[in-house]
Amino acid sequence: MFVKQSPLILISVLLGSFLSAQPPASVAVVTKVKGNVEIRKAVSNPAFTPVKAGQLLNDEDFIRTGANAFAVLIYLDDKSMVKLKGDTNLEIRGKRVGKALEKNIQIIGGSVRAVVSQQRRGEFSVTSPTSVASVKGTSFWMVTNSQTGDAVYNEEGVVQLTNLTSGDVVDLLANQTGTSMPDGGLSVAATIAANVPVDEDDSGQEPKELRIRFTDPDGTEKVLIVKYN
């Protein structure tokens, strides 16, 4: 019996060894870094090291941003984008399933903006100690504070916000803000623009534009936008 099964066992062992020897697959890349941004890799080095643009991210890598820092990471399968403001701590999750990633951001605290492409598989979710915000494709802000709870500012589409304490669920429409409290409270209100965090990509010196019109890839027009400060 053992003799009959031994080739199978051997193959399994070799396959297991081979798979375990493979480098972890990248799931995202950091495209912008401003200020002090650090990473703690999931497997190799438990210490935090500085992040530079171009840094590849694997499943379960942990990122933290210093005060007034800013970072942008993009998932490799569909260009879904996560922008991190200062004083943010999160773990990036991405599991390859077929030709897509199941994506999740485990945020401990801070502010992130998620610009999520239409998901081919599952939902894109941001999980905090208090709540889970999940979407199929939209953009929203999530500000997390372990003491005061979460605020989710939905910009477009629908965000499903779940309070992990009470299990209550609400759907946030565009320009609605959901507040999820550690005590299980969950409420929805119209977004007050002044409360929405400022996107560092869009803020500051707004570039002026010079537009030159040419044939558009969609067949109507192509506009060359020359931006200058």
Next chain:
Amino acid sequence: MTDLRTLALVTVIYFSVAVQAQVPGGVLHIPPTGAVAGQAVTVEAIVEGQVVDARLYHRTAGSSGYHEEDMSFSISTWKGTIPGNFVSQRGLEYAIVFTLSDGSSIGFPHGDAVSDPQFVNVVPAPTRAPRIRQGIQTGDSTGPRLASQVIVLSPGEGEVVAQDNVLLAVSLFSVDGVDPNRVRFLLDGKDVTTEAEVTVDVVTYVAPELEVGLHTATVELTNIYGYELEPTTWSFMVGGTGSQIVAAVEEFSYSGKLRSDLSVNQVDGTTLSVGETSTTLEAGWEWFKVRTDIKRSTQESPFSQPRNRLSATIQSSDFVTVRLGDFTPVLNPYLVQGKRIRGIGTDLDLKWLRMQLIKGELERPIQGFLTEDRSYQLTEITTDSIGRPKYVLDRKGYTFGRQYMAGRLGLSLFRRFHIGVFGQKAKDEVGSVLRKLGSAQFTVPDWRGAISVAGIDSGLYSLSQLESALEGVGPINLSEKNWGGEKPMDNLVAGFDWGFSFDDRRLIVESAWAMSMLNRDIWDGAMNIAQMDTSLDDSLDGYIGRSYDELGNILSSGISTEGLPNPTQFEDIFTANINMTPIVPIDYQALSETPMAAVLNMPSSAYHLKTRAFYYGNTLEMKYSQVGPEFTSLANPYLSSNLREFVFSDRFRVFDNKLSIGYEYKSRNNKILRTTVDPYKQKTNTMTFAFAPGAGMSSFSASFQNVARTNEKTSLDTLVYTSYTGKDSIAFRDNRENTMTSNRFVSVGVPVRRNGSSYNFLMTYNSIGVEDMLEKERTSEYVQKAANSEAISLITSAKFNSPLQATLMLSRYTVQIPMAGADLTDSESRLTTIGGNGTYGLWGGRAKLSAGLSLLTVTGVSQFTFIGLNGGVEFKPFNKFVIRSSASSKIKSTDKGTEVGTLAVKLSANYVF
């Protein structure tokens, strides 16, 4: 690597240039023994006779249509070059056709050159070492390219970014099987792969500092099976700090090329000088480009189709392309292929929708030569109704202007399915040819042999002179139409194509169907209903093709004309009359018996169904095609009609493309119509091997081909003659065909590097043998049509440490041309060539001197010797300007004596900016 390519190219050129064979048909040409995929092939030929037009037709082996190239005359030789992008591993077929001043044509291969072109084996391009390729690859790949699913992460298309530390990143997440060692990343055309980080999932590159303005990035991929994927290119802007405005004018770039050639050739005391100047100018931005090409030739003549070229191409991104002037449109092989158009072509490509339109002149009108009896012929001298002498003239030697219009509308869904409809109209302009050419001359014979009343003196007259001479004597009869020269024609082709792909274009299915309408004579315009009624029968009874017996009973019902459109109302679309083909597009009898077969075998239709698959290193292809005997496209006269073909092929590549093994089976026949008499059948099996382990290493390629050709004729044709005495005589003609042709090709290349010098040795062997399977049954008078040949060559090239380069070539070509009553060994010619060329660089490469000597000895049926001498100088006064000068002479020695056959001088100047 480069040396190996150069060496292979030299093989091709040397075989066609240095050697000259004495073969029948007036064309002296030896085909190249092989070619290298992706590299241009130059063929040369010497012609006996005054050539007015020389064309080189070429196509990928197995294709239906041809591309045509003008051949140029230089150093007593006609040269034509097949661009490298048409040279693929599937093989190359070409034909050379010369039109002579007497209006006749000769060509190579002899006989019907275009129908039976010369085949050339093509070996794979030498392996390119990764990461050392320079310059952007611009679609010159000879292999198929798979769709790429690359995602551009940063910067986005058109995004404006800061100058410093710009991150360029693309995701390969959705691309299967990327070989990270063969990824190539370019920024503004510069290869930055070595500075980029490449993994199987992502490619990133941080540009330290970029100039303000527009930048373009490109990523090129090859998968682990060796297939190239479609490159991904995108553009982004870099904005400066402060208030810098990136002016579009700063992104404007231009380049150009100016070339002028002059050659003077003296052949047997006749001097011919040819000059040609060509200018290419390209200017614009990445997203908007204009390119102009101007070529002026001293061979431009109103008596032939244009030799001058003037064209402009305007391209806006990848979406809109407008071509003006001379261009070669590509729509569909059933419409136009390889034919120059002078007009306008637009191509709007929105990826999901594509619309192509062409309008212009396919042939320009040619009035004809003015010399003796070329444009007019006096056919008859007779008398008119009042007894005066009447001189009857006929017009000939002209070409009608042919207007052309074509279009295709295609729809692509989900990048997987596409469907399109296409059509064309080509129509001769009857009024484009002048009826009267006052100075055209013709011979007027003596009237005494034709009429009894006095005419004019015999002699050579122009039309004006004849009109003057006949004033008060008699009339000239010159018809307004229906001249004896070519007839004006009208042609319509319409059809559709469709296809789909699966699995990232690894499995592709394509098909097209087209039907043609051709009117071979539209002098009399469209017929009316009454003429249509009597087009197939003599009875004006309201039915086409209705027949009756002697008593008036209906034998066959025919088609009622009631409700049929009046052709005169649609004359602008197509001129329908009795001269059109088809009059009835489908075989009605076959339609009732086997409807499907009747539709598929419509004589004026053409179609194909092709599947291609790329799996596990295999490139599998299966194609079924048929072109009916009456299918005609005036814009693609080289499409072989009356041909049914089935092809199955597979090319298997392993070891990173280093070894490839190919097999092809091809079956073709002309048994499309049930009425075809003695249809032929041809089956071809081809095996190819190519092994190229890498740059600087020896390479090997070989191919073995067998062609079995038969017709259904099993007995001799009998011809019965009846003499004037009433006595019958019988003759037999052997039209049976049963041959087996074997084509073997072997090539070995060995590069050697020693003490800083590099040497390349290339040996090729090619033999073509034709075995007549009915040889024992033939009579001694029977002459086999095909020729046996054998060629072997050894070429050595060397690049020394010094600025000296040298090439030495030895070759032997043996050809047996069957002749009546002679044994094959008695009809053999043997051509032995030894030649050498050397080039020496001076002043750091700013000048080069070259010299060469060749000796060709021919024994056998033909016996002569050619000694060739050549020398030249090249000088670069500054980097972008090159002047070249060369002189050559060929001395011919026969048993009658020795003479200078040709003397040629060539000057050329190139300026690139």
